[in-house]
Amino acid sequence: MSRTRPLTLLGVVAVVGCALAGETPPASAPQEKPAAAVDSRPPGQRLYARHCLSCHQADGYGVPNMQPAIAGGTWVKGDPKALALFVMTGGFDSAQRKEGATSHNVMPPFRQLSDEDLAGILSYIREKFGGGASAVTPALVSEARATLPPS
Amino acid sequence: MRATCFAKVVSLAFAVSATAMAADNDGLTLPPGFTATVVQEGQGGGRHLAVAANGDIYLAGRNGLVAMRDKNGDGRADETMKLGDVQGTEVRLYKNWLYVSDNVGVYRYPLKKGELAPTGPRQVVVAGFPMERQHADKTFALDPKGTLYVNVGAPSNSCQEKDRQEGSQGLNPCPILEKYGGVWVFDGNKTDQKATDGRRFATGMRNAVAIEWNPAQDALYSVIHGRDSIDTLFPALYNAEDNATRQAEEFHQITDGGNYGWPYTFFDTKLGKRVVAPEYGGDGKKLSDAGKYPDPLVAFPAHWAPNDLEFYQGKNFPAKYQDGALIAFHGSWNRAPEPQAGYKVVFQPMKDGKPSGAYEVFADGFAGDMKDNSPNNAKYRPVGLAVGPDGSLYVADSQKGRVWRIRYGK
Numbered sequence: 421m422s423r424t425r426p427l428t429l430l431g432v433v434a435v436v437g438c439a440l441a442g443e444t445p446p447a448s449a450p451q452e453k454p455a456a457a458v459d460s461r462p463p464g465q466r467l468y469a470r471h472c473l474s475c476h477q478a479d480g481y482g483v484p485n486m487q488p489a490i491a492g493g494t495w496v497k498g499d500p501k502a503l504a505l506f507v508m509t510g511g512f513d514s515a516q517r518k519e520g521a522t523s524h525n526v527m528p529p530f531r532q533l534s535d536e537d538l539a540g541i542l543s544y545i546r547e548k549f550g551g552g553a554s555a556v557t558p559a560l561v562s563e564a565r566a567t568l569p570p571s
Numbered sequence: 572m573r574a575t576c577f578a579k580v581v582s583l584a585f586a587v588s589a590t591a592m593a594a595d596n597d598g599l600t601l602p603p604g605f606t607a608t609v610v611q612e613g614q615g616g617g618r619h620l621a622v623a624a625n626g627d628i629y630l631a632g633r634n635g636l637v638a639m640r641d642k643n644g645d646g647r648a649d650e651t652m653k654l655g656d657v658q659g660t661e662v663r664l665y666k667n668w669l670y671v672s673d674n675v676g677v678y679r680y681p682l683k684k685g686e687l688a689p690t691g692p693r694q695v696v697v698a699g700f701p702m703e704r705q706h707a708d709k710t711f712a713l714d715p716k717g718t719l720y721v722n723v724g725a726p727s728n729s730c731q732e733k734d735r736q737e738g739s740q741g742l743n744p745c746p747i748l749e750k751y752g753g754v755w756v757f758d759g760n761k762t763d764q765k766a767t768d769g770r771r772f773a774t775g776m777r778n779a780v781a782i783e784w785n786p787a788q789d790a791l792y793s794v795i796h797g798r799d800s801i802d803t804l805f806p807a808l809y810n811a812e813d814n815a816t817r818q819a820e821e822f823h824q825i826t827d828g829g830n831y832g833w834p835y836t837f838f839d840t841k842l843g844k845r846v847v848a849p850e851y852g853g854d855g856k857k858l859s860d861a862g863k864y865p866d867p868l869v870a871f872p873a874h875w876a877p878n879d880l881e882f883y884q885g886k887n888f889p890a891k892y893q894d895g896a897l898i899a900f901h902g903s904w905n906r907a908p909e910p911q912a913g914y915k916v917v918f919q920p921m922k923d924g925k926p927s928g929a930y931e932v933f934a935d936g937f938a939g940d941m942k943d944n945s946p947n948n949a950k951y952r953p954v955g956l957a958v959g960p961d962g963s964l965y966v967a968d969s970q971k972g973r974v975w976r977i978r979y980g981k
Contacts, residue, residue, distance in 0.1 A: 474803060474814075474907045479943040483904040484616075484970070485633075489947070524705045528736040 464544030467537050471530065472545075480549035488523045490549050497550035503542055504556065504564035531571060535561040597975060598950075600936045604889075605979050607934070611639055611648045613971030618660040619710065619879055619955035620967045620974065621669075626959060627687050629654075629669060630967055630974060631662040636671055637972070638687050646976060652688060655680065660708035660780070665717065665759065674707040675700045676766075677721060677757075697721065697757050699766040701750065706778040712791060714784045719759035720791055720825075721769065724778035725752035729798050729850050730834035737804055741850030745834050748774055752833060754782070754791070754825060775831040775864065781880035782825075787894040788924035791825040794877035794898055798837055798848070799905040805849040813855075815909035817841050819870035820877050822896075824924060832864035840870050869926050874903035875913030878969075879956045882921070887962025888979050895920045897964065898930075899953040902938060904946045911946060914938035916953050916966060934966065934977060 459466055469478075476482050480491030490496050495503055495511075510529035530538065535558035542561070546553035596607040610628065618631040628639040628648065635658050639648035659673035668679040669689055676698040680689030696719065700709055706724025713719055728735050730745035745752070753776050755769035772791075779793040802814035809817070819838040823831055832838075832845060836859040839846045845864060847853035871877065879899040883892045895918055902914030916934040920927045939950030946952070955967035964977045 469908055470806075471803065474800065474905050477904070477907055477943070477945045477947065479945045479947070481943075481945055481947040483946045486904060524707070526705065526734050528733065532737065 462540070462544065463537070464540035464542075465548075467533075467541045468544050471533070472541065475525065475527075480545065482523070485522070486524050487527075490545060492549065492551075496545050497553040500542065500546070500554065500556045500560055501564045503546075504538060504561050505567070507538065507542065508561075508565065508568060531565070531568065535559075535565065598936050598939070599934050599975065599977075601934055601977065602931075605977055606981075607966075607975045607977045608646050610641070610646065610965065610974040610976050611637075611651065611972070613968065613973040614651065615972050616969045617955060617967040617972035617974065618708070618969065619662055620957045620965055621662045621664045622957045622959040622965055623664055623682075624960050625685055626961075628957075628965065628974065629662045629664070630955070630972065631657075631660055631671060632972060633658050636662060639974070640687050648974070650687065654688065655693060657693070661710045663711070663713055665713045670696070670711070670713065670759070672709040672711060672721075674709060675702055677709060677711055677719065677759075679762075694762045695764075696759060696762055697764045697766055697769065701766075703751075706751075706796075708780060710780050710782055712782045712784045713759050714789075714791075715786070717759040719757040720772060720782060720784075721755050721757065722776070722779040722782050722793070723751050723753060723755055724780070724796075725776075725833065727752075727834070728777075728800060729804075729848055731804070731850050735800060735804070737806070739804070739850070741834055741848060743835075743851060747834075752776055754779060754793075772827055773825045773829040773831065775829075775833045775835075776825075777833040779825075781877040781898060783880040783882060785824075785882045785894075785896075785924065786884060787882060787921075788824075790924060792823065792880060792882075792896070793825050794820055794822045794871065794880055795831060795833075796820060796876060797873060798833070799874070801849060808849050808853070808855040811908060813841070814873070815903075815906040816873050818873045819867060820872065820875050820900075821867035822869040822871060822877075822898075822919070822926075823865065823867055830864055832859065835859070836864055838867055838870050840873065843870075869919060869930060871898075871900070871917070871930070872912060874905045876901035876903060878954045881956040881958060881964070883958060883964075885958045885962025885964075888964075891920060892918065894922070897933060897956055899956050899966065901952050901954050901969065902946060902949060907944060911938075911941060911944055914941075914949060914952055916956070916964075937968065 475487040482489040508531040511527045538561045539556045539558040543555040599607045615634045620630045630637045636654040638652045640650040657671045661672040663670045669682045670679045677696040681691040683690045703726040705726040711721045731739035733739040753774035754772045756772045757769050778796040781794040797818040801809040817839050819840050835851045836845050845859040847857045878901040881897045898917045900913035903911045914937050918933040919930040937951040942948045951968040954969040957965045966975045
């Protein structure tokens with residue numbers, strides 16, 4: 421959370437800056453709404469916050485006994501296709517899962533998310549929690565998705 | 572010379588830190604007149620604890636049970652002993668027995684008065700609870716007759732067709748309730764019972780980790796863990812702030828045949844009423860049928876994680892604490908990205924088995940600054956409570972297994 425704030429503030433400054441430099445905004449434009457409506461975090465970070473953060477936490481270290489740490493683990497920096505499959509199927513059911521073995525909670529599958537959204541999340545967690553591991557493209561997620569049995 | 576100076580500085584620093592520790596209650600904040608001292612620094616994550624009539628302490632943990640004794644009367648445990656192979660949450664003393672549990676059973680060891688270690692092999696009291704990962708700790712209470720009340724937590728968040736999956740609907744009726752999500756009773760004086768021999772005493776309880784017999788009332792009580800994730804599962808109905816604040820941790824008297832509403836409903840702290848869960852047709856404001864499930868005695872804030880409950884009948888605390896409830900809140904994870912909360916021991920005044928005033932924070936400061944709002948970085952997390960023979964309150968921590976003794980007066 422603390423890390424996302426400066427970015428959000430930058431976004432607010434950017435919006436205000438644009439409004440000042442451009443045409444006069446409509447008089448009815450609410451003063452505070454744009455700040456709340458604009459989320460300038462990169463899509464991957466925003467989607468991580470929306471779908472993953474409450475379990476794996478902002479720092480990626482999870483919650484003792486409840487949900488495993490992903491930060492520094494082998495999955496986030498390993499084979500991106502395997503990671504995409506892990507997230508789409510819900511790692512809990514994966515025969516290969518190891519890092520989650522002592523955690524209490526199940527991980528739900530996220531195959532309902534689009535290739536673009538998943539690529540954004542995976543790229544974000546690889547960058548932030550996987551020591552700067554390579555980004556993941558929507559095409560690679562699509563390839564991984566094609567190997568899944570129909571839902 | 573240089574080395575000598577250094578050694579002096581170091582020893583002075585130690586002396587100061589030891590004094591500071593005694594004076595500052597090990598960093599805990601307490602009501603005026605109370606002090607906290609460290610009984611045991613910790614040998615790995617603790618859970619519940621029990622204190623014998625002679626002051627011996629038994630701390631349950633995921634690494635096994637630890638027995639502790641203060642031999643020289645300085646308030647610190649100077650003899651510790653790892654006992655047995657039971658890795659779990661509950662430990663209780665009843666007559667000449669030490670009762671413990673893990674995820675699949677309840678067991679007991681014979682304990683002779685004045686002995687720290689059990690004097691005989693472990694016996695099975697109940698075995699054969701299904702192996703689960705979620706909400707699997709079989710915490711329990713014993714009444715004076717030895718009736719054993721076992722919390723069988725639901726291996727589920729809200730009985731969705733697909734657990735914790737966005738938009739997945741609730742199973743109706745929820746089949747999990749046949750074997751889980753309630754309290755089952757057994758005869759605590761008998762051995763070799765099967766889980767299936769138990770009688771379902773109460774239902775509709777997601778996970779009643781904090782379960783306790785209230786001797787002042789001769790009745791069973793629990794503070795039940797409420798559900799998670801209303802926002803990520805039903806984003807059209809709830810936002811992150813709703814999820815962080817609305818689903819109460821419910822304090823109830825648990826009665827024979829009682830039904831406390833999980834998974835069909837939850838008590839909404841914003842509306843101050845019980846609402847239908849979104850998996851079961853709830854729309855964020857639809858109320859549960861009046862009277863179908865009881866309202867909680869107290870609706871504690873969402874996600875604080877009540878992990879132990881103790882009714883105070885000791886002689887050390889001031890009169891207002893008599894028969895009141897002390898509750899250890901382990902602290903939240905599911906409030907993220909909102910700031911985490913809980914991580915404290917709360918006092919709820921009680922009279923005639925009912926709350927007699929607002930709850931107040933009793934002990935706080937366990938978590939420290941908790942960098943990045945991450946529970947992983949909590950310094951300590953209170954998880955277990957027990958009252959000693961002199962009326963001291965003992966508190967156990969799950970991060971390191973630290974144990975404190977809290978007393979009133981000198």
